[in-house]
Amino acid sequence: MTVSPEGNTRSLTAWENAARWRRILMALVVTSQTAGATYIMAGVLPYQGSTLLEQGLLALFAILFIWISVGFWMATFGFIVRRFGGDRHGLLSRYPAAWLDAYELAPTAVVFPIYHEDIERTFSGIRQTYRDLAATGRLEAFEFFVLSDSRDPDIWLDEQAAWYRLCEELNAHGRLHYRRRPLNLNRKTGNIADFLRRWGRRYVYMVVMDADSLVGGCDLVHMVQLMQAAPQVGILQSSPRIVNAATAYARLQQFANRLYGPLFTAGLAALRLGDAVFWGHNGIIRVAAFMQYCGLRQLPGWGFLRGTVLSHDFVEAAYMRRAGYEVWMEPNLAQSYEESPPTLIDDLARDRRWAHGNLQHLYFLVRPGIRFAHRLAFVQGIMAYLTSPLWFLFLALATTEVTRFVLWPVEYFPDPHQLHPLWPQWQPQWALRLLLSVLFLLFMPKLFAVIDLMLDRAKLQAMGGASRILLSVLLEFLLSILLAPIRMLAHSRFVVETLFNSKVRWAGQNRTRELDWPSALLRHAPGSLFALAWAGFSWWLRPQFVLWLLPIALPMFFAAPISVWLSRFRSGAALRRARIMLSPEESRLPAILSELDRPVLPEAGGLSAFELAVIDPWRNALHRQLARTRSDRGGRGELREALVQHCNADGVQALQREHRTWLAQDAFALARLHEVAWAADAPACWKKSINRLCQIAADSPALRP
Amino acid sequence: MNREDESCIQSINRMYCYLRRVGVDPQAACRQLEALMPRIITSGDDINPALIIQGNLDAIDHSGAKAPHPAPTPALLRGHIRYP
Numbered sequence: 036m037t038v039s040p041e042g043n044t045r046s047l048t049a050w051e052n053a054a055r056w057r058r059i060l061m062a063l064v065v066t067s068q069t070a071g072a073t074y075i076m077a078g079v080l081p082y083q084g085s086t087l088l089e090q091g092l093l094a095l096f097a098i099l100f101i102w103i104s105v106g107f108w109m110a111t112f113g114f115i116v117r118r119f120g121g122d123r124h125g126l127l128s129r130y131p132a133a134w135l136d137a138y139e140l141a142p143t144a145v146v147f148p149i150y151h152e153d154i155e156r157t158f159s160g161i162r163q164t165y166r167d168l169a170a171t172g173r174l175e176a177f178e179f180f181v182l183s184d185s186r187d188p189d190i191w192l193d194e195q196a197a198w199y200r201l202c203e204e205l206n207a208h209g210r211l212h213y214r215r216r217p218l219n220l221n222r223k224t225g226n227i228a229d230f231l232r233r234w235g236r237r238y239v240y241m242v243v244m245d246a247d248s249l250v251g252g253c254d255l256v257h258m259v260q261l262m263q264a265a266p267q268v269g270i271l272q273s274s275p276r277i278v279n280a281a282t283a284y285a286r287l288q289q290f291a292n293r294l295y296g297p298l299f300t301a302g303l304a305a306l307r308l309g310d311a312v313f314w315g316h317n318g319i320i321r322v323a324a325f326m327q328y329c330g331l332r333q334l335p336g337w338g339f340l341r342g343t344v345l346s347h348d349f350v351e352a353a354y355m356r357r358a359g360y361e362v363w364m365e366p367n368l369a370q371s372y373e374e375s376p377p378t379l380i381d382d383l384a385r386d387r388r389w390a391h392g393n394l395q396h397l398y399f400l401v402r403p404g405i406r407f408a409h410r411l412a413f414v415q416g417i418m419a420y421l422t423s424p425l426w427f428l429f430l431a432l433a434t435t436e437v438t439r440f441v442l443w444p445v446e447y448f449p450d451p452h453q454l455h456p457l458w459p460q461w462q463p464q465w466a467l468r469l470l471l472s473v474l475f476l477l478f479m480p481k482l483f484a485v486i487d488l489m490l491d492r493a494k495l496q497a498m499g500g501a502s503r504i505l506l507s508v509l510l511e512f513l514l515s516i517l518l519a520p521i522r523m524l525a526h527s528r529f530v531v532e533t534l535f536n537s538k539v540r541w542a543g544q545n546r547t548r549e550l551d552w553p554s555a556l557l558r559h560a561p562g563s564l565f566a567l568a569w570a571g572f573s574w575w576l577r578p579q580f581v582l583w584l585l586p587i588a589l590p591m592f593f594a595a596p597i598s599v600w601l602s603r604f605r606s607g608a609a610l611r612r613a614r615i616m617l618s619p620e621e622s623r624l625p626a627i628l629s630e631l632d633r634p635v636l637p638e639a640g641g642l643s644a645f646e647l648a649v650i651d652p653w654r655n656a657l658h659r660q661l662a663r664t665r666s667d668r669g670g671r672g673e674l675r676e677a678l679v680q681h682c683n684a685d686g687v688q689a690l691q692r693e694h695r696t697w698l699a700q701d702a703f704a705l706a707r708l709h710e711v712a713w714a715a716d717a718p719a720c721w722k723k724s725i726n727r728l729c730q731i732a733a734d735s736p737a738l739r740p
Numbered sequence: 741m742n743r744e745d746e747s748c749i750q751s752i753n754r755m756y757c758y759l760r761r762v763g764v765d766p767q768a769a770c771r772q773l774e775a776l777m778p779r780i781i782t783s784g785d786d787i788n789p790a791l792i793i794q795g796n797l798d799a800i801d802h803s804g805a806k807a808p809h810p811a812p813t814p815a816l817l818r819g820h821i822r823y824p
Contacts, residue, residue: 326820
C-alpha cells in the first residue's frame with residue numbers, strides 16, 4: 036500500500052511492483068558479491084582478519100566494495116534495459132510522443148537562476164533555447180525568467196543589457212523577463228522561492244535551468260505534455276548531456292558522459308522509476324505541489340547541519356515523493372544539455388559545495404515520512420564524498436599493517452595462554468584474484484558501454500568510429516586512473532572541512548578560463564608533498580611496497596602539471612582535431628548548439644559595465660528605466676550628490692562596490708552622471724572613457740540589433 | 741586653427757559619437773549634425789549631447805535609432821510557500 040497525492044491509501048501500481056522486485060534483485064547481487072569479495076580479502080590478509088587492525092581493514096573494504104558493486108550492477112541493468120528496447124515502465128514508454136500531442140500545454144515558466152555567471156554564455160544559451168522553442172510553434176505557453184542574484188554591478192548591469200538585447204533580437208518583449216534580487220537570501224533556493232512568491236500562481240509548471248543549461252524546444256513541449264498526461268508526477272528530470280567542451284578536462288568529462296552516461300542513467304532510471312531524484316536543473320516541476328510540499332527551511336541543527344540547504348534538489352524530490360507525487364527521470368529526452376567545468380580545480384570547487392550539501396543530508400536521512408528509496412539516495416549522495424576519506428583510511432591502515440611487519444618482530448603467541456602459534460599466511464594468488472575481480476568490476480561497465488555503442492552504427496560513426504573509440508576509451512581510462520587519487524585527496528579534505536563547518540564560498544563558476552601554473556602549484560602543493568613523504572616512507576620501509584603505492588602517489592605528486600595540461604584549450608583542440616574523445620554533437624551539430632558562440636553584447640572596448648552605464652547613451656537610458664526613481668528624502672539626495680561628486684573627482688575606480696551599486700540602482704544618479712560625463716568640461720576620466728567609446732563607435736558597423 | 745574652431749570640432753565629434761552610440765546610422769547622424777550646426781556654433785564649448793539628444797531618440801526619424809523600452813515584469817500573482 037502507498038499514499039496518493041490526495042492522501043488516500045491505495046495498492047501498488049505496476050511500476051511500484053516492478054521497482055520493488057528490481058531493488059530486491061539489486062540488493063541480493065550486491066550483498067552476495069560484497070560478501071564473497073570480503074571473504075577473499077580476509078584470506079589475503081596475513082592473519083585472516085583476526086587482529087583489530089585487519090578487522091578495520093575488512094570493514095572498510097566491505098563498505099567500499101558495496102559502491103563498486105552498485106556501480107557495476109547499475110551499468111549492467113542499464114545495458115540490459117537499453118538492449119531490450121527500453122523500459123516498458125518508463126514515462127515515455129507509457130505515454131508515447133504521438134499520443135502526447137493531444138494534450139494542451141499549460142502556462143510554464145522557464146527559469147534561469149544565475150549568480151555572477153559568464154554573461155555571454157548564459158544569454159546565448161537562453162537565446163538558443165528560446166529560438167528552438169519558438170521553432171516548434173508552441174511558444175505561447177512559455178515565459179522565460181532570468182532570476183539574477185548577482186551583486187557586482189559590473190556583472191548585473193551587463194546582464195540587463197544582454198537581456199534587453201535578447202528581447203530585441205528575439206522579439207521577446209513581455210515573454211523574456213529579467214528580475215534581480217538586491218538581497219539574495221538563501222542562495223539558489225531563496226532565489227527560486229522568491230520567484231514563486233511573486234509569480235507562483237501564474238504558472239502550472241516551472242522548468243529550472245542552470246546558467247549553462249540548454250533544452251530543445253521539442254523536449255520542453257514533451258515535458259509539459261508528459262506532466263499534463265500524468266497528473267501524479269511532481270517532478271520530471273531529464274538526463275543532461277555534456278556538450279561544448281573545449282579544454283582537455285571538459286572533453287574527458289564530456290566523453291565519459293556521452294559513452295558511459297546512457298548506461299548508468301538507464302540503469303538508475305530503471306531502478307528508481309517513480310522514486311527518482313531531482314538534479315536541480317533541466318527538469319520540470321509541478322508548481323502548486325512544489326510550493327505546498329517542498330519549501331525548505333534553514334537547517335536548525337549545529338555545525339554544518341545548520342543554515343541554508345545547499346544540495347536542495349535531492350531534498351525537494353524526497354519531499355515531493357513524501358507528499359505522494361511521483362518523481363521520474365526520463366533518459367530518452369534527448370535534447371537536454373549542460374556543460375562541464377573547464378578545469379579540475381573548478382570541478383573540485385563545485386565538489387566542495389556539493390560535499391557540504393550532501394553531508395547535510397544526514398539531517399534529512401532520519402526525517403519522518405521520507406520514502407526508503409530517497410533515504411537510499413541520500414546515503415548514495417553522502418557516500419559519493421565519504422568514500423574518499425574511507426579509501427584514504429584504508430590505504431593508511433594497509434601502510435600501518437606493512438609497517439608493523441617490517442619494524443616489529445612477528446608475534447607468534449599474542450595471547451600468553453595460547454597453545455598453538457599464530458602463523459601469518461601470505462596468499463599472493465588470492466590477492467591477485469581479488470585485484471582482477473575489482474578491475475573486472477571497474478572495467479566491465481566501460482566494455483558494456485563500448486558494446487552498446489558498437490551496436491548503434493550511426494552514433495559510433497558520429498563518435499569517430501571503432502578505432503578512435505577504442506583509443507579514446509584507453510586514454511579516458513588512463514586519465515581517470517591519474518585523476519582518481521587527486522580527487523580522493525581533495526574530497527577527503529572537503530569532508531573534513533565540512534565536519535569542521537568551514538565556510539563554503541558562494542561564487543559564480545568559471546566556465547571560460549584556463550588554469551595558470553601558480554594557482555595549480557598552490558592548490559596541489561600540499562598533496563604533492565604528502566605523496567612524496569608517503570612514497571619515501573614506504574621506500575624506506577620496504578621498496579616492493581612502493582610499487583603498490585605508485586599508482587596513487589605518482590598522480591598525487593604530479594597533480595599540478597596534470598591539472599594544467601588538462602585545463603588547456605590547446606590540448607582540447609588537439610584531441611578534437613585527432614577525433615579522440617569525440618561526442619556525437621561535434622560531428623552533427625544540433626540546431627540548438629549552432630550559434631552558442633555568437634556574442635550577445637557588443638564590443639566594450641575594455642570599458643567596465645558601470646562606465647558603459649554612465650557614458651553609453653543607449654545603455655544609460657536602459658539602466659535608468661530599470662533603476663529605482665527614489666526621492667531625495669531621508670538623506671538620499673545628499674548621498675547621491677556626494678557619490679556623484681566622488682565619482683567625478685576620483686574616477687570610477689575610486690568607488691567601492693557598494694557605492695557603484697547604489698548609483699547604478701538610482702535613476703537620478705545615472706542621469707546626473709551621464710550629463711556630467713558628456714559635458715564639454717567633463718572630468719578627465721570621463722573624457723578618456725568617451726574617447727574609447729567613440730573609437731568603438733567608429734569601428735563598429737552595426738551597433739544595435 | 742584657432743581655439744573656437746577646435747572647440748567646435750570637438751563638439752561635433754562628441755555629438756556624432758553620441759548619435760552613433762544611440763544607434764543612429766552614419767547618414768542620419770550627419771543630417772542631424774547639420775540641423776544642430778547653428779546651435780553648436782553658438783554654444784561653442786558648452787554643448788552637451790546628453791541634454792540635447794537623450795530623451796528625444798524616438799524623434800529622430802528613419803535613423804535606425806531606437807530608445808530602449810523594457811517591458812514591465814508580469815503582474816504579481818503571489819504564491820504562498822509552505823514549509824512542511
